[in-house]
Amino acid sequence: MEAEMNVYLKRLYAKxxxxxxxxxxxxxxxxxxxxxxxxxxxxxxxxxxxxxxDEIAALENRPASRWR
Known part of the structure; x- marks a missing residue:
């Protein structure tokens, strides 16, 4: 799940x-x-x-344990 979140964050950064x-x-x-x-x-x-x-900030501030 963490890998998927990283991919999603990268897409948000690109956007x-x-x-x-x-x-x-x-x-x-x-x-x-x-x-x-x-x-x-x-x-x-x-x-x-x-x-x-705002979405990037929310995801970056989310504890890693909640990405699973």
Missing amino acids: RAELEAKLELHDARYCFGEEEVDDGTDSDLRQRLSEVS
């Missing part, structure tokens, strides 16, 4: 990195004056990033 990259790209587009980027994508990305980060 968080993907969301961070998308947010950085979105912010960069906004800085260059693209008007259509103000479509709610920013808040959606931030919300999803927060959810994934």
